[in-house]
Amino acid sequence: MPGDEGHAAPEPETGPGTRRVPASTALEALQATSLADLTRLPPPVAEALETLRADVERFDLEYRSALLQVETRLETLQDEFAHLHEYNPIEHIATRVKSPESLLRKASERGLSLDLEALRRGVTDIAGARVIVSFTEDVYRVFRLFTSQPDIRVLEVEDYIRRPKPSGYRSLHCLVQVPVHLSTGTLPVTVEMQFRTIAMDFWASLEHKINYKFAGDVPPSITTELAAAARVAADLDGRMEHLHHQVHDVADPPEHDDEEDWHGHA
Secondary structure, eight states: OTTOGGGBOOOOOOOHHHHHSBHHHHHHHHHHSOTTOOTTSOHHHHHHHHHHHHHHHHHHHHHHHHHHHHHHHHHHHHHHHHHHSSOOOEEEEEEEEOOHHHHHHHHHHTTOBSOHHHHHHHOTTSEEEEEEESSHHHHHHHHHHHHTSTTOEEEEEEETTTSOOTTOOOOEEEEEEEEEEETTEEEEEEEEEEEEEHHHHHHHHHHHHHHHHTTTOOOHHHHHHHHHHHHHHHHHHHHHHHHHHHHHHSOOOOOOOHHHHHHHTO
16 A cells, blocks of 8 residues: 555565465365374475465454454444434445355465465455445445545456446445554555445345356346346335435424423313
């Protein structure tokens, strides 16, 4: 991040075996052997897994710390909206860090080596945060409020709301760098964020379950119906937002005077 160059945490050292062993080899070994039982493995693989264990602990600390920063900042916005504004647009916040096996699987798919920095550069969704909001306009509002904070750096934005995927998927995705302050210095950590409405989230959850059920090979009839459901969800978002504006534009009634009501019926 700009301004952090002088405080960057030193890059961790990795053993010579780490760079020689691809993630695919380590994944096979990890699935077949406990990390605690390394004696039966070839030395390069054993060394890579031993290094991986330390790297995973470091990754976990760094990425969970980054997510804690994200959650805290979003919760601060929630509190502000609840106390100072007419309504709170943030309905729910969910976060997750990839499991070691999931991280290795993705690294294997991309042909990466077991190197901390290679994994950091090659796998950008190690930490993920999902922000569920009330209306479509809130997606952009909360996104702007969060990313306008001076120490948040936006790396990439993909707007699947204005340009939905062929499946009908709608959401606003972005990659951001969040500063994590460690004893060794400040480290910029990448977090993948998704901003979506309740309707978008409901649809995406169903699509995920369907894809899992059919192992990605979804029958065309279901794909067609799912795309139609996405259009219905988008229409619902538009209608609910319109209703929200109608209610918002109606002047609030004067406060009821309990004392006057009491005397009026004496």
